[in-house]
Amino acid sequence: MSADLLIVGGGINGTGIARDAAGRGLSVLLVEQDDLASHTSSASTKLIHGGLRYLEYYEFRLVREALMERERLLGIAPHIIWPLEFVLPHSADQRPAWMIRIGLFLYDHLAKRERLAASRAVGFPPHPAATILQPAYRRGFTYSDCWVEDSRLVVLNAMDAAERGADIRTRTQLVSARPEGTFWRAEIEDRATFARETVMARALVNAAGPWVGEVLSEKLGRNTHKTVRMVKGSHIIVRKRYEGDFAFILQNPDKRIVFAVPYEHDFTLIGTTDIPYEDDPSQVVISADETRYLCDSVSRYFRAPVTPADVVRSYSGVRPLYDDHAKNASAVTRDYVLDVEGGDDKPALLSVFGGKITTYRRLSEHALEKLLPAMGRAIGTPWTAGSPLPGGDMENADFSTYLHQLTSRYSFLPPRLAHRLARAYGTRAERILGDAASLADLGTDLGGGLTEAEVNYLVAHEWARETDDILWRRSKLVLHVPDGTQARLAAYLASLRTAGPVEGGGRTHC
Structure with missing residues (x-):
């Protein structure tokens, strides 16, 4: 097959570039060796934020761009992104209050702010944080940023790309690619069937995250002076x-x-660490030292201490930061670098180094601004x-109004299930629910409100x-x-594979 653009990597940068490129009329093939958002893009602190602490490292351009993107993303994805108040307790042994006030003033005014x-x-x-914090903390500051369902942000970008004509292949890896005239001749392999296919692409995007260097050296046979510095972040x-939504x-x-964030109604998310990492990015796990560090960080402030025994789940990811040779892992720039080679009589290659989830959309625009001229487009x-x-x-990007409309139309839904479906799928929840008039119309509940109709939709439309x-x-x-839910779900997925392709949704689609 042939494509204008072959993208390697199904994280936020790869899917963001795929969406933008497909919307500009390019034929796009994206390959991801695992599931979408399997690694770094699902291991974030789930924040769309300017990066208040980056001001300390004079990253003004990055912070301004991120603050601008915060407003834009809130407008285009109000179901998976929403405002969140942050409380910053202060005491005399910390950064001076005047310094924090200046930083927050800049944070408020570096970019236009309409929604926060x-x-x-x-x-x-x-x-109300007074009842949570130790009595020694008598004052502090608040400011606003946003929460994001990070892995869903990746999936939604992939969905939009696919609906605009992109071919999204999960569990598919790049085996090798070499220039052949003005095209890349690439071999890709389905990891389930081991079937191989040759792809001729006018340009190749290396958005492999922690594997960007491996793709350059092992898959493309290239060397570069730009390198990735891998930093592990654990939560x-x-x-x-x-209690409280702050x-x-x-x-x-x-x-x-360290952030402590309300999470999934019943939990608190605590993170993150910054640890240099040199091992296999696919095998990254939290260490006992990191767990203690995060527990101690919160216990230093909260009346009720947090101990390692309180941890119900953890996750870790590797941030593929551009190596600017900073000594401290926390000080390594979160900005991105786009390296473009080729053009004219050679096929174009763009490699993505670094970046953060908040600026993925702008990164995608910048990538195409660099790549399209090299492709002669x-x-x-x-x-x-x-x-x-x-x-x-949603009208006026108003989630609350939409949730009310959804619950009015599907009055049989328990409130918590209705809220979860609206948050996860937005207006696409109606494609799952179809013309269902009762919970029974959605098929068997596999556990916790996960119905067969929802699984059908996820298999049919979300890979x-x-x-x-x-x-x-x-x-x-x-x-x-x-x-028992996991076992029931596994059995149902197996039955779907045996039955063949399914359509997602309630009775309208089944």
């Missing part, structure tokens, strides 16, 4: 430590910060900033194949479902 509240100084009390999940940003004596008009992602086409795809990456139901 400004920062302010607060006391404990009257702020722990504990039972809910406090998060905490906590300053540690080592000058690092007009850049065209950027379009993704104002085009809703699948399910985000879900295995239990972790559904219970962890497409949702966080693994934290909520009863014993």
Whole structure:
């Protein structure tokens, strides 16, 4: 087969570039060796944020771009992105209050802010965080950023790309690629069947994240002076430590910060660490030292301490940061570098180094601004900033109003299930529910409200194949479902594979 663009990597950068390119009329093939968002893109702190601490490293351009993107992403994906207040407790042994005020002033004004509240100084009390924090913390600050369902953001970009003509292949790896005239001749392999296929592509995008260097050297036979510095970030999940819909940003004596964030109704997410990493990115796991560090960081502030015994789940990821040779892993730039080779009589190659989830959309635009001229193509008009992602086409980007409309139409849905479906799928929830008039119309409940209709939709439209795809990456139901759900889901997925392709949804589609 042939394509204008062969993209290697199904994380946020790869799927973002695929979406933008498909919308500009390019034929796109994306290959991902595992599931979408299997690695770095599902291992974040789940924040769309400017990066308040990056101001300390004078990353003003990055922070401004991220703040601008925060507003845009909130507008195009209001179902999976929403505002969140952050509480920053302060004491005399931390950065001076005047320094924090200046930083927050810059954070408020580096970019236009329409949807989020400004920062302010607060006391404990009257702020309700007073009942959570140790009595020594009497004052602090609040500011606003956003929460994001990170792996769903990846999937929605892939869905939009596919709906605009892109070919998205999960569990498919690049075996090798070599220039042949003005094209790349690439061999790809389905990891389930081991079937191989030759692809002729005018340009190749290396968005392999932690594997970007491996793709260059082993798959493409290239060398480059640009390298990735791998930094491990780990998070722990504990039972809910406090009531309230606000998060905490906590300053540690080592000058690092740790977030404590309300998570999945019943839990608190705590992270992250910054540890240099040199091993296999696919085998990354949290260490006992990291767990203790995160527990100690929160216990330093909260009245009720957190211990390693409280951890119900953890996850780790490797951030593929551009190596700017900073001595401290926390100080390594989160900015991205796009390296372009070829053009004219040679096939184009673009490699993505670094980046952060908040700026993926702008990174994608920049990638095409660099890549299209090398391909001899007009850049065209950027379009993704104002085009809703699948399910985000709510009037005035108003989630609350849409949730009310959904619950009115499907009054049989339990409130918590209705809220989960609206948050996960936005207006696409109606494609799952169809003309269902009762829960029974959605098929068997496999556990925790996960119905056959929802699984059908995930298999048909979101590339879900295995239990972790559904219970962890497409949702966080693994934290909520009863014993036996995983086995029932595995059996149902096996039955779908035997039966062949399915359509997603309730009775309308089944």
